[in-house]
Amino acid sequence: xxxxxxxxxxxxxxxxxxxxxxxxxxxxxxxxxxxxxxxxxxxxxxxxxxxxxxxxxxxxxxxxxxxxxxxxxxxxxxxxxxxxxxxxxxxxxxxxxxxxxxxxxxxxxxxxxxxxxxxxxxxxxxxxxxxxxxxxxxxxxxxxxxxxxxxxxxxxxxxxxxxxxxxxxxxxxxxxxxxxxxxxxxxxxxxxxxxxxxxxxxxxxxxxxxxxxxxxxxxxxxxxxxxxxxxxxxxxxxxxxxxxxxx
Amino acid sequence: xxxxxxxxxxxxxxxxxxxxxxxxxxxxxxxxxxxxxxxxxxxxxxxxxxxxxxxxxxxxxxxxxxxxxxxxxxxxxxxxxxxxxxxxxxxxxxxxxxxxxxxxxxxxxxxxxxxxxxxxxxxxxxxxxxxxxxxxxxxxxxxxxxxxxxxxxxxxxxxxxxxxxxxxxxxxxxxxxxxxxxxxxxxxxxxxxxxxxxxxxxxxxxxxxxxxxxxxxxxxxxxxxxxxxxxxxxxxxxxxxxxxxxx
Numbered sequence: 001x002x003x004x005x006x007x008x009x010x011x012x013x014x015x016x017x018x019x020x021x022x023x024x025x026x027x028x029x030x031x032x033x034x035x036x037x038x039x040x041x042x043x044x045x046x047x048x049x050x051x052x053x054x055x056x057x058x059x060x061x062x063x064x065x066x067x068x069x070x071x072x073x074x075x076x077x078x079x080x081x082x083x084x085x086x087x088x089x090x091x092x093x094x095x096x097x098x099x100x101x102x103x104x105x106x107x108x109x110x111x112x113x114x115x116x117x118x119x120x121x122x123x124x125x126x127x128x129x130x131x132x133x134x135x136x137x138x139x140x141x142x143x144x145x146x147x148x149x150x151x152x153x154x155x156x157x158x159x160x161x162x163x164x165x166x167x168x169x170x171x172x173x174x175x176x177x178x179x180x181x182x183x184x185x186x187x188x189x190x191x192x193x194x195x196x197x198x199x200x201x202x203x204x205x206x207x208x209x210x211x212x213x214x215x216x217x218x219x220x221x222x223x224x225x226x227x228x229x230x231x232x233x234x235x236x237x238x239x240x241x242x243x244x245x246x247x
Numbered sequence: 248x249x250x251x252x253x254x255x256x257x258x259x260x261x262x263x264x265x266x267x268x269x270x271x272x273x274x275x276x277x278x279x280x281x282x283x284x285x286x287x288x289x290x291x292x293x294x295x296x297x298x299x300x301x302x303x304x305x306x307x308x309x310x311x312x313x314x315x316x317x318x319x320x321x322x323x324x325x326x327x328x329x330x331x332x333x334x335x336x337x338x339x340x341x342x343x344x345x346x347x348x349x350x351x352x353x354x355x356x357x358x359x360x361x362x363x364x365x366x367x368x369x370x371x372x373x374x375x376x377x378x379x380x381x382x383x384x385x386x387x388x389x390x391x392x393x394x395x396x397x398x399x400x401x402x403x404x405x406x407x408x409x410x411x412x413x414x415x416x417x418x419x420x421x422x423x424x425x426x427x428x429x430x431x432x433x434x435x436x437x438x439x440x441x442x443x444x445x446x447x448x449x450x451x452x453x454x455x456x457x458x459x460x461x462x463x464x465x466x467x468x469x470x471x472x473x474x475x476x477x478x479x480x481x482x483x484x485x486x487x488x489x490x491x492x493x494x
Contacts, residue, residue, distance in 0.1 A: 006428070006440070009284025029288040031278055037256025039444045041276040041288055174447045181253070193253070197286045200421045 009202035016094015018198040019072040022047050023098050031197040035205060036178055042196075044131055046072040047102075053163045053239040054130045056231050058082075060161045060241050063125025066153055068112060069133040073099035079128075080105065087124075089115055112149040121152050129162030132237070137219060138207040139191045147223035151244070159243050160225065165210045166190070166236035188215055213238055256449035263341015265445040266319040269294050270345050278444040282452060283425055289443075291378055293319040294349075300410045300486040301377045303478050305329075307408045307488050310372025313400055315359060316380040320346035326375075327352065334371075336362055359396040368399050376409030379484070384466060385454040386438045394470035398491070406490050407472065412457045413437070413483035435462055460485055 018030050030042040050058065058078050063085075067076045070088030076099060079086040087106040088099045096109045108115055115121075127150045129136065137143040150160055167190040168175040179189035190210035196203040211219065217227050220242050229241040265277050277289040297305065305325050310332075314323045317335030323346060326333040334353040335346045343356045355362055362368075374397045376383065384390040397407055414437040415422040426436035437457035443450040458466065464474050467489050476488040 006281075006283040006425075008282070009286075029286075031286045031288070034253075035255065036253040036447055037444075037449060038447045039256075039276075039278045041278070172446065178253075197284075199419065200283055200285045202284060 009197060010200050011204070012201040013092050013094045014196040014198035014201035014203045015071075016090075016092035016096075016098070017201055018094075019046055019092075019098035020094045020101075023072065023101050028199060032194050033197050033202075034178070035193040035195075036174070038174055038178070039197075046074065046131075048074075050074055050078060050130065051163075051237075053231060053233075053237055057128060057130055057161045057163055057239045060159075060229070061126040061128045062159065064123065065126045065128050066115075066120070066124040067128045067130070068150070069129060069131070069136055070099055070104070070107070071095055071131060073102045073104040075128055075130040076104045077102060086128075087120070112146070112153060116149065116152045122155055124154050125158050127154060127158070127160045127162075129160070132163050132165045132210075134162040134164035134216065134240070135208040135210060137209045137211070137216075139209060140188050140219065142207060143209070143219040144223045147220065147225060151224070157244075159228075159241055161239075161241050163237065163239045164216060166212045166238065167210050169236050190215070210236075212236075213240070216240065256444060257447050258451070259448040260339050260341045261443040261445035261448035261450045262318075263339035263343075263345070264448055265341075266293055266339075266345035267341045267348075270319065270348050275446060279441050280444050280449075281425070282440040283421070285421060285425070286444075293321065293378075295321075297321055297325060297377065298410075300478060300480075300484060304375060304377055304408045304410055304486045307406075307476070308373040308375045309406065311370065312373045312375050313362075313367070313371040314375045314377070315397070316376060316378070316383055317346055317351070317354070318342055318378060320349045320351040322375055322377040323351045324349060333375075334367070359393070359400060363396065363399045369402055371401050372405050374401060374405070374407045374409075376407070379410050379412045379457075381409040381411035381463065381487070382455040382457060384456045384458070384463075386456060387435050387466065389454060390456070390466040391470045394467065394472060398471070404491075406475075406488055408486075408488050410484065410486045411463060413459045413485065414457050416483050437462070457483075459483075460487070463487065
């Protein structure tokens, strides 16, 4: 019929804007668009209660904690209430601002690599990745670097605690086809290139990993980590504690 | 970061596929994407209860009814239950199939113009446009043709009953800017070019009108119709009965 005429989405901090709007009492839906055009609606309650597997992960986060991809600060606030020292790290300016507005006392805007350069190296007992943020491992190629980056921020003996979503179990042909294309290209099946859409904003495209526990264990092992605890469910979701046998 | 690599959405019957999945017990979210990149999630319950204003509109639909943009058939089924003769028209093959699967006895796949050519001209007492389907008027330029098309399907004295959404009242700057651009281009402020996204499918882009009651009255009048009844609310939503003073 007609072509689109008005420019399409604007590049920007889609997730951060969604957090700030929600904090201001104007929550709106967050859409995740995959690069095959598949759209899904993000149902995470970023301001509300943590999911059970995230509560479990918080309970395992010991000592001084780096909350990686802190979002609107649910995990950091839970740790503060427990009296733990926690720094909320996010690459999204809106997320960091939302954390501040909600009372998170220590925040860091940037990547884990930037945090290490900025003097945070070796300072934490636990790296916490809630909200399925083990997806930040990104891909088989990117995961070792990401895990090494976390390791650089931890004290000897420090642990990684996080939650993940395993590969899609919807049975939808479109998702099966996506996984098959990944395998054909030598990628892990649950490697997804996505961007976040919120109102008029679209984030950059980024790789997001939804690994099975076995795939996660394999990625961890090759970077010197191992799964010390695994809490399965619900569905393909799970939580883990990663430790370094030599660390 | 990375570019999208895997082709983007597939052109197709997004809404129809969503209806069929819902009928099969696998409902999924429907996203409406505006051509400035704004994304919204469609919260219409296509299989469930009619909204109050749609119930009101159904109660006003007299005699033999053409359900225009019948979707998954809620309105047609309600009329059948009341013992009225109703034909469910939709341009979406999936919608028409969903209507059939749900028990709608008379369906028509095509536009109102095609229906008139196919022998349905002059056959109906009421044209029913539920689910804010007065948005099908499209734009100031398209509305007269659409209303004339409906008129051709009605008997003398036939009426149009429908529901509409008036211009956005969210106060979001992005929506205000969109309305202002419309006005600057000589369009009604509530003229939206949108497409429907469902899973991997994207519909064609089409114009969708969200007119105020006054704007609707003006469009109707210039095509020989007038608002005989107006039921306002909730919010900017409303329902109307249109009649032809000379008809």
